[in-house]
Amino acid sequence: MDSSLEQLRRELKEALGTASPSDLNQGPEGKWSASQILEHLWLTYSHTNRGIAKCLQAAKPLASRPTLKNRVQTFAVVTMKYFPSGREAPERAAPRGKPSEELLRVIFPEIEQMSSGFAECERKFGAGTKILDHPVLGPLTADEWRTVHWLHGRHHARQIRERLAAS
Numbered sequence: 099m100d101s102s103l104e105q106l107r108r109e110l111k112e113a114l115g116t117a118s119p120s121d122l123n124q125g126p127e128g129k130w131s132a133s134q135i136l137e138h139l140w141l142t143y144s145h146t147n148r149g150i151a152k153c154l155q156a157a158k159p160l161a162s163r164p165t166l167k168n169r170v171q172t173f174a175v176v177t178m179k180y181f182p183s184g185r186e187a188p189e190r191a192a193p194r195g196k197p198s199e200e201l202l203r204v205i206f207p208e209i210e211q212m213s214s215g216f217a218e219c220e221r222k223f224g225a226g227t228k229i230l231d232h233p234v235l236g237p238l239t240a241d242e243w244r245t246v247h248w249l250h251g252r253h254h255a256r257q258i259r260e261r262l263a264a265s
């Protein structure tokens with residue numbers, strides 16, 4: 099597994115620690131629980147994996163042309179490692195109530211699948227090729243996708259730690 103996604107896996111494992119599924123369901127009023135955060139992350143990984151699969155099935159990248167706004171936002175996030183907080187999750191990445199036990203079973207294999215898929219895209223299309231559009235940042239290379247997922251996961255790993263410390 100590449101270093102960004104390995105870091106992501108490690109940070110999530112550390113944040114979850116020895117928490118039980120019932121521990122994950124606790125959360126402050128009006129905020130997501132650790133389980134809901136985990137489901138949100140899992141949804142983003144599974145959506146990315148679907149996109150990777152579509153690229154590989156089509157045997158071509160599916161990214162659009164980056165706009166100036168895309169380039170500026172991608173530079174801020176990927177190069178400067180700036181991950182803005184307070185943005186509402188898109189509907190497709192909002193938690194729906196998947197059981198904590200299942201999330202603990204499926205999230206790490208989803209990260210591994212993403213790592214393999216990105217590596218395959220790089221082999222087929224070239225490392226610097228924009229492969230898929232991110233819903234906010236626009237077209238990204240596999241490496242940019244890795245960085246975005248790591249930063250996003252790190253952001254939420256902090257929240258998971260906070261939720262578990264408060265329970």
